[in-house]
Amino acid sequence: MTTATMTEWRERYSHDLMGSYAPPLRLLVRGDGCWVWDDDGKQYLDFLGGIAVNSLGHAHPVVVEAAGRQAALMVHVSNYFATPSQLELAERLKTITGAGEEGRVYFGNSGAEANEAAFKLARRTGRPRILALKNGFHGRTMGALALTGKPALQEGFLPLPGGVEHLDSTIDALEAAMGDDVAALIVEPIKGETGVVPLPEGYLREARRITERHGALLIIDEIQTGVGRTGLWFDFQREGITPDAVTMAKGIAGGVPLGVMVTFGAASGLLQRGDHGSTFGGNPFATTVAIAVLDEIERADLLGNAARRGEQIRAAVESFGSSLVTEVRGRGLLLGIGTVEGAAPAIAAAALELGLIVNPINPTSIRLAPPLIVGDAEVEAFRDRLGQALAAS
Structure with missing residues (x-):
């Protein structure tokens, strides 16, 4: 995405929307499963899930079918x-x-x-x-x-x-x-x-x-x-x-x-x-x-999946042995990565550039809340991108 393009839609946002939020990080246009795309076509692994909202990820067929069926009634x-x-x-x-x-x-x-x-x-x-x-x-x-x-x-x-x-x-x-x-x-x-x-x-x-x-x-x-x-x-x-x-x-x-x-x-x-x-x-x-x-x-036994994938994600974070990470908190697919003071925003910013969405909820914590459908491929992609973000921070 060009700087000019991002500047344009951010100016529109600040002109027309109430200023009660921080400036948006990206302009997202579509999603599929655990992935979303911005207006420039860049793909991101969504490990925030709309802040624990998108239980079935994006554009799940079950949600699409139910919404269309009921809207027609x-x-x-x-x-x-x-x-x-x-x-x-x-x-x-x-x-x-x-x-x-x-x-x-x-x-x-x-x-x-x-x-x-x-x-x-x-x-x-x-x-x-x-x-x-x-x-x-x-x-x-x-x-x-x-x-x-x-x-x-x-x-x-x-x-x-x-x-x-x-x-x-x-x-x-x-x-x-x-x-x-x-x-x-x-x-x-x-x-x-x-x-x-x-x-x-x-x-x-x-x-x-x-x-x-x-x-x-x-x-x-x-x-x-x-x-x-x-x-x-x-x-x-x-x-x-x-x-x-x-x-x-x-x-x-x-x-x-x-x-x-x-x-x-x-x-x-x-x-x-x-x-x-x-x-x-x-x-x-x-x-x-x-x-x-x-x-x-x-x-789909997504309760069991949340428990299993949560342990995989916790193990992935702990496996890096990074000096920036102090602990991993939480249960299932609501996890917090504790960091040294001030490191969380930089890690999350680096992750975003690498195509991984996580949430620096405060200067020492990164929140993870991926969709309950997250699978092996997404966990591996998370491991790879977070590892790169930690190394770059």
Whole structure:
């Protein structure tokens, strides 16, 4: 791509789009599987997957077929009416989350919306305090931002909705903060936006015990970890616990916007008619595509693939023995490469030039979230290109 061409479309972007994002890295025009192409025809291996969104990669036949079929019938009605795919997906999500017959499903359009619903669920307990974790991320809307434990993101938007306290990610801190006036604790099993940092081993089991003792809700944000990304349908299932609510979005519909909150047990009765709503939430287009994505994850054993490929990718990174790499964190196909201070952006920039898309989430962390369909060829291409990027950095 010529400098002039890149300058032209970047100028158009900065002229017409809100300046809330960094300048785009490339102008992408198409994708196929784990690969994308820019407007100059250069091919890139996509190991970010739209930030853990493109579960089946790009232009997967299952998604294309489902989207075309449903678009030919109807894309949207409203929540004054039900549709077959809305009912089917709700039943399916109650099954794979383990919410069972008592569970209920709320459909929105994004992870932030799902967490807004969870915030309102907690408020409906009548208790004034909500606990969240420092460096956690739950979205950019005002309620979700109040839950987010990143003061730098909150500055400029204060005052936010009140009653939220941010804790260290330790059981001691949770024990000290917990009381019978706490409505809920909301946590991510892995803090993706902090550099892919898992909670301490056993944290969720102890958090479940403590919240139950005090009658508080345990809300698990699986926006980034859910729908097979870590090798299970949901990462909380690794701990063998039952939460009161789980939120999800990103990978559930293969790139079509869809956010979901699933509630368990007594929490399912907290929100009543008129308490919350979404015009687009659960429309037949998004829910039809989501069903197709879940079907394909099951048919192709992509849960197992995520677990296996994650170990291959971890081993590939560790095999370089690079002085720039300090550790590999995460599970399945949500991995973080820890680097020495300041190295992550340079490594990611070198990788992009070599045709590999990864995400320098901060100066010491590179996030990997490839499609769940990633195979041997893609892992080998990743190994080759990352090795070159490390050598060039």
